[in-house]
Amino acid sequence: MGKTHVLKVLLARLNAERNPVTVYIDCRTLGSTCQFSDPLVPMPTRCLSLFRDILAPMHDALLERIIECPPINSDKAFDAIHRLAQSITQPSKTYIETEKTLKNKAETKSGISVSATIGTNPKGELGLRQNENLSTETETAYRIESREKVIFPALHESLSEALELAGTNLYILLDEWSSLPSDIQPFLAEFLKRGILPVQRATIKIAALEQRSNFTHFEDNISTGFEVGADIATAPDLDDYYVFDKNPQHLTTTYADMLLRHLELELPEAYLKNTYNITSGDQIASRMFTERATFTELARSAEGVIRDLINIFTQAFFHAQRRGRETIDRKAVVEGARQWFEQDKQTHMDEEMQNVLRRIVDEVIGTRRARSFLLARHLQRHSIILKLVDARVLHQMQRGYADKDNPGLRYNIYSLDYGTYVDLLGTSKEPELNFGTDDGSADVVVPFDDKRSIRRIVLDSSVLQIAG
Secondary structure, rough: HHHHHHHHHHHHHHHHHOOOEEEEEEHHHHHOOHHHOOOOOOOHHHHHHHHHHHHHHHHHHHHHHHOOOOOHHHHHHHHHHHHHHHHHHEEEEEEEEEEEEEEEEEEEEEEEEEEEOOOOOEEEEEEEEEEEEEEEEEEEEEEEEEEEEOHHHHHHHHHHHHHHHHOOOOOEEEHHHOOOOOOHHHHHHHHHHHHHOOOOEEEEEEEHHHOOOOOOEOOOOEEEEOOOOOEOOOOOOOOHHHHHHHHHHHHHHHHHHHHHHHHHHOOOOHHHHHHHOOOHHHHHHHEEEEHHHHHHHHHHHOOOOOOHHHHHHHHHHHHHHHHOOEEEHHHHHHHHHHHHHHHHHHHHHHHHHHHHHHHHHHHHHHOOOOOOEEEEEHHHHOHHHHHHHOOEEEEEEEEEOOOOOOOEEEEEEEEHHHHHHHHOOOOOOOOOOOOOOOOOOEEEEEOOOOEEEEEOOOOHHHEEEEEO
C-alpha cells in the first residue's frame, strides 16, 4: 500500500528542494497491446520497446532542463542530447552481401605503323600491331538491414556527458512495476542495469509488489536482470509500517492524520476548522466518533490499507447519519466494514478464491478461534495466495518467521481480513483480536519485538488443494 503516494511525495520534494531532472513513469502506460498479447513478437523486441518508452521521457525531461536553464557549455550539452536521442531512436544499419558476380574481360587493340627514311638510301616500312589485355571484374550486391537495438556504450557516454554538462542529477521513478508481464520484467531490468545504473548521476527508484515482481531470470547458469542487494538495494516494505497490530496506538494516530488530510482535500477550505474547530487527527478521532476506541476499531478494520480506511469511514458516516446520530459509533463502523467487504472484496473473488478462503476461515476462525495463521514460505507465490492478498482478504503481517521447533523451515504470518469475521463480533464465536504476552507455551509464536504472541496455527498445502 502507498507506493504511488510515496513516489509522488518524493517527486514533489525533489522538484522543490534539490531541483534535479525527475521522471515519474507509471509502468501501466508502457508498451502496446501487441507486446503483451502477441506471442509471435520476439522477447528482445518487446523489451526494447518498453526500454525506449522509459528512455524517451527521460530524454525529453533532460532537454527541457537544458532549454530552461542553459549551462555554460550549452552547445556541447545540446550535442550530447542529440547523440542521446540518436542512440535511443535510430536503428542500427547492417550491410549484408546478397550476390557476388565475377566477370572476365578480354580487350584487344589493333593498329598500323608507318615509317619512312629519306636520304641517300630512302626506305619505307609498314607494320601491323595487335595488343590483347585480360582483366577480371567483381560485382557485389548488398542489402541494408535495419535492426532495432540500443548501443549501451553510446547511451552511457551521451547520458553521462549531458548530465555532467547540465550540472544536474537524474531521478527515474518507476511506479507499478508489478503491472508488467512477469516474463518481461527481468529482461527490462537487465536493460536498466546496463543502460542507466552505470551512470553516476542517475538514480532509479522502483515501487513494486514483492510477490508480483520478478527481477532476476536464471537460465544455463546465466543471470539476467537485477541482483537484489548487489545491483539495487531493497527499500523498506511499506506494509511493515501500516500493519495495525504491530503498533496499534501509533497507527491509530497516523490513520487519523491521513483521514484528516483526505477530508481537507474534499471539503471547502478550512471547513473543519471553522465549523468544528478540528485541526488535527486526534481531534477527528475524539469529535467525529463517540470515543477514541471507536476510531481505533475503524483503524483495525482497515487492516493497513488506507483506501479501505477511507471507504469504511464513508460507509460508517452515512450509516450513522441515517440513524440520526451526530457522531459515529461502533455499530456504524462494524456495519460500514460489512458493507464495504460485500460490495468491494466479495464481488471480486472468483469461485476458487471463495472456496479456499472459506476453508481458511473455517479452520482458523471456526475451529481455532483465531484470525492469524502461519503458512510455509515456499507457498507465498502460489496463485491462490497471491490472488487473496491482491483482493485484500488476506494480509501479510510478517515474512520469514523462523519457528524455534523447526529452525530450518520459515513461515509467513497472515491475518484474515476484518470483513471475514465482522459478523462474529460480539458473539461467542468471535476470534481473538488482541495478541497476548508470550507465556512460554509451545502453542504460540512471537512475531513482534515486544514479545506479543499469537496462536501457533500452521496451514499446509491441503488448504490450497495443491500437491504438498
